[in-house]
Each structure stands twice: as C-alpha cells, then as structure tokens.
Amino acid sequence: MSQGRDTVPPAAAWAEQAVRESADDAELPPNGVGTPHLTKEQQVLARIERARRRKPKLREERITMAHGAGGKATHTLIEALFLPAFGNPVLERLEDQAVVGIGGVRLAFTTDSFVVSPLFFPGGNIGDLAVNGTVNDLVVSGARPLYLSAGFILEEGFPVADLERIVKAMAAAARAAGVTIVTGDTKVVQRGKGDGCYINTAGVGVIERDVSLGAAGVKPGDTVLVSGPIGDHGVTILLARGELDIVSDITSDTAALGGLVDSLLDATGAVRCLRDATRGGVATILNEVAKAADVAVVIDERAIPVRPEVRGACEILGIDPLYVACEGRLVAIVDGAGAQTALAAMRAHPTGAGAAIIGTVKDDPPGLVLLKTQFGGTRIVDLLVGDPLPRIC
C-alpha cells in the first residue's frame, strides 16, 4: 500500500457533498406544542420521508445499466431529466400510456423498446414481446388497441432467418391481439454497434368505454389482484441465458391482455387501476400506485401465486419474485366491494385462470407497500435501485 496505515486519508468528495447537500434534512422536525409527541425514531423516520419526497437529483456523470432497470434510478432519470424537459399534464400522469382527446374521441398512445437478450427464449421471442408489450400498455387504460408501428435497429451480419422468425411472431401476435401494424422503419448499425436486433413499437388505441383508470384513483379499502403466477418471464430469460446451468420447463408468460381486460371491465365497474407487471415486477407497480395515490398497499405473501420453479430459481439467486418481470400478467386494483366479481371474471378468462386476490389498500403509512410474510412477520417492499436482471424485455 502506498499510503501507510497511520495517515488519515481524505474522504470521497461525492460523499462529503452528499452530507452537505442533505444538511437541511438532517434537522429533526420540532416536537412543537399541539402536535403529537414523536419518539426519536419517529422523528428520524419523518426526516427520511421528507428527504424521499425531495425532487431526485441525477448524480451520475454517465448512464449506467441501473438507469434502464425500471427501479429508483429510472425514476430519477425521468423525474430529474425527462419531466422537466417535456413536462405537460398528459405526461405527468406517468401511466403506461398517454390518454389524449381528439375531436371528442379519447385516444391511448404509447411506445416501448425491446432489447431482450437472448432474442429467442422458451415461450416466445423478442417479436412477441414487442407486440404484446405495447398492446398491454394500451389495454390497461381500457382502450381497444388499433394500430402499431414497428421500428427495427439491426446489426450488420444479423441472420435473415432469425429476422424472419421474429417478424412472423410479430404478425401472429398482432393478429391474436386484433391490431394492425401500419407503419415502420428499418435501420442497420455496423457489426459490434448493436446486439443483433432491437425493436421499438408504438401503438394507438381508442377508449370507448366510460372508464378513467389510473393509479391516482386508488383508494383505501380497495383490493389488489394479479391475473396469474408472477415472475415466469424474468426467470425464463435468466435460465435461457444459460449462465446458471439450471434446466427447467418454465416458459415466458408473454401474452396480450386485451381479452382479459375486456372480460374484467364488462363484469364490473369497480376497477380503478390496471397495470401490466413488466420490468421491476409487481413490487415496482405497487410502489408506483402507493406513491401516486398516497396510500399504503398491504399484500400477503402466502396469497401471491408463484410457480415452484420460479420460487426455486429465485431462492437460489437471492432474488424476490415480487421484483421479477412478467410479460402477460395484469395487476388490477378494484373497489373492495367488487373484488369477488372481478376475481371471478378474471378466472373465467383463459389468461386469468390463475388469478388471485393478493392484498388490500389502506390509508397509513402513505406511499408504502407492506408485505405480510409467509413466516407471519411484516416488512416494507421498497423500489429497487437497479434490477437484478438487466435486459429482460
């Protein structure tokens, strides 16, 4: 070691800066007259809440993989960079799709890019994801999906036979979802500048139903449902990469959710919010809901459907299935009074046969997701900073 153990080295500049910047937050809230007396721990927790509600700051000098993971780093990028630049009321809802009115018609509009690795995996390929992902972002607003665009970024040397397989899968998925691919674009980058094939799709749909779905409408007393076992897609991709030498029959759950959403919305008017549990999994979605509606979401680990293979793989890797991506699973939050009707409607549809009620919405502590563990304890389910599994979709 060039520096001996007796010298005191300087601290990292970034760390000292973080201490300085949060000096204001470090003050404890006063225990004033007329306010409920807070214990020291409660004061500290209140201080943290204040720090968490502060507008996030983009600290990194360069983009890292964490920025694409759908967790805290992605949220920071959106809130510190994209929202201030593009800010408008439609975008600020931060739903899976934008809802805009044109000539008395309500349109849903969305876009999604797909960089999954590997391109082909049990249960589908990047083409299935590219269609189903965008369709699902539309249908969770209650929209009937109509038209899709398809943009391809291909790497020099990519096998045409592979592209054919992908395109055929897209055509089949579009037919199944009842959408038409009406426009597109193709770009090719030099060998080594891409990873085979990236696809972007955008989609529009029309909201004909008299519904206004969204996380902000969620209320205490609501019930949380999922449409089937969670985490299948993420674990399938992980195993397909072959780095773990685990053999399993598990396949991706990629599917279009339009039919399931229609059955649900036809059956009950109790639906408040629908989300497609992709990147970041069910945990990330529920955190977004808790924050948007300023409510607590309480879920029960024993009630959450997870296939044994998925649980096993997650146990080995130390990942929580709650954070693992799905590509054809609906999270529905409905008025508590309509929960059983909603559950029955979901189970009656083939895509929702494994549906389950997994939790309820409460008023306190706001902005938080809580889990009753299988073991009988309780804990918080927070957003992850990054994703344990990059490039899952």
Place this chain on the structure above:
Amino acid sequence: MRFVDEFRDPELARTLAGQIVALGEPGRHYKFMEVCGGHTHTIYKHGIEDYLPPSITLVHGPGCPVCVIPMGRVDDAIHIAEQPDVILTSFGDMMRVPGGHGSFLDAAAKGADIRMVYSPLDALKIAKQNPSKRVVFMAIGFETTAPSTALTVLKADADGVANFSIFCNHVTIIPAIKAILDSPDLRLDGFIGPGHVSTVIGCEPYRFIARDFGKPLVVSGFEPLDILQSVYMILKQLAEGRCEVENQYTRAVPWAGNARALQAITRVMELRPYFEWRGLGFISHSALKVTDAFAAYDAERIFEIPGVRVADPKACQCGEVLKGVLKPWECKVFGTACTPETPIGTCMVSSEGACAAYYNFGRFTRERVREAART
C-alpha cells in the same frame, strides 16, 4: 417448496416465540448480535422481529463481505479494470458499491470491461474464451467463498490458464468478531454465530468468545425458524447460567468444519499482516493474500496497484452501528445523505448491511406496520 417451507412455518414460530418470552428474565434487556449479513437479511426479509419481545434487540454485525471492503479497494479494482486488455469480473453485489470515484457500474459506463459472474469458475471460463485478454476476478468474502476462489486458482494452474488472476480481498471472520469484543463500548449478551462461514471453519474457533469474553454463541442457519431457535438457545444458556458455543445449524455445519476446503485455502492463500475494514479500521491478520507459489495468479503482483485509501465522511457512524452501539436510524446521516441510492457508509452498501436492511425492509416503526397489516 420442500426444504424451505418447513423452516418458515408460522405455527412453529408462534410456539418458539412463546418459549422465548417465557425464558426471558423479567425486567432484563437482551442485546444479541447476528454476525452474518445473511442473517440480517433473513431477519428483515421475513419480519422475524415481529416474533420477538421488546426486551430483545438484535444488533447487526460486520459479516457482510461487500460492506467491509474499503472504498480504496474498489478504486484499486477499477484501476486494474482500466488497464489495457483487462476484463474485470465480479459478483453482482459489488457492481453498485461506490469507491472514491464511482462504482464498477460507473467504470463500465466509462468504457471498462467489467462483467458480473455467479462464481469464480465463470471468470475462469471467460479467461479461457478470451485468451488475448487478462481476466481478473474480484475475490471477496469470508472463509465461505475463499475455498471456491482457491479451487479456481488451482484449476487455472492445472489447466495452464495464464491470463487469469484474482484481486484477493478475502477476509477472515474471527479477527472481526475479536475487534468487536475488544471494543470498550460494547454491550452484547450473546452472538448468533455465522452459518455459512462455519460450514468451512467449524465451531471450534469460536470457543474463546465463550471462554475469554463470557458471551454465548450459537451457530445458526439462515431460515427464519433457525434464527428464532438460535435466539431461544442463547436465552436458554443465559437462563441456565451456561456460556458455550452451540451449533443450531447441524444440518450443514460439522463441528470440525470442512478440512478439504480449509486445505484449499491454505494451499493458495496466506494471512496478510493487516487489512483495512470499512467501518472497523485496520485489523491485524484479518485478511488473505495469494501465496508466493501462486504469484502468477495474483493481480496485486501482475498490476501496479495504486493502494488508494479513502476515508468515510466524518458524519458516517458505521463503526458504532457495526458494534451495536447505535441503531441504524440513530446515525446522523441515515436516510438523508446516506441511502441505498447513494450509500456513503458501509452499512448501507449491500442489502445485507444493517442500515440497508433497516431502510429497505423496516423503515417504519413496527407498531405502525403491524397496524396496517392487520386485516
């Protein structure tokens, strides 16, 4: 799921919790340290504290291998990664750990080739697949992971892989526990002993803790019922006036440890005179380096290592948290300057660190969480 659900049975937990309450001396407060970060993670992940009476506090110890790596070693590793033709490989938990000038993820964003692996053998595989590159494995962990690193070096040697080396940051558990025991402000009544480390070193090395320091230690498994049972066993010792090393984790830990694993370590590695631990400072004979016989696989001899040292900010109170003097939330910067997004102190770095576990899983007072979870 078999072999898992049996150890997470709420019925058994309630029974054990009742026995734990019955064993406690009325009016006495107990502080037990779980040494291992894996235990800390289990405690929060499953909500084990909900089963414990308020008279028992669990203190989260220094046994998170990612957390104890000083920032300067991260900078040194990044320096290696920035050399020509180097591929640095690392376990996933190291990727986000910040050094003085950013993390492995940041270094990768600037162009260094840093790859995540699940095992040192994966790193060796990468070396074989890339003969024109110099592949370095960032070796971290206690005696738990040191054998797999050692065996990988032996395999590299046997297979004649010349472009593979390890940046050795392996540490040993006993000196760290001793450093905590030697601390004058220590207030602990017993230890939940590390399970995985003990599969290698066995239970014998802990004897001095009971003999010289008068603290009971129970080597524990990692499922929630294992930990509850270990708490029960420590309390039982205290109630009966015994002070011993006991093994709760008999299904994995042989009393004498794993002789072959220990042999692999001693073939390839030897003790350093001293090593800097984040949060605890320099501890004598507390870490391993590559022996002269395997110098060809030692990144510290292949590359110029700058030997960077970076202090934690003065506001950081990790040392006190690690010794159980402070609870995570009692640290001045907890949750404000120091968060899982920007961990300025070791305890916030990995999900096994005491502060990160508290921040991620238990940020609200138990009463409020319990109230919300009531149906």
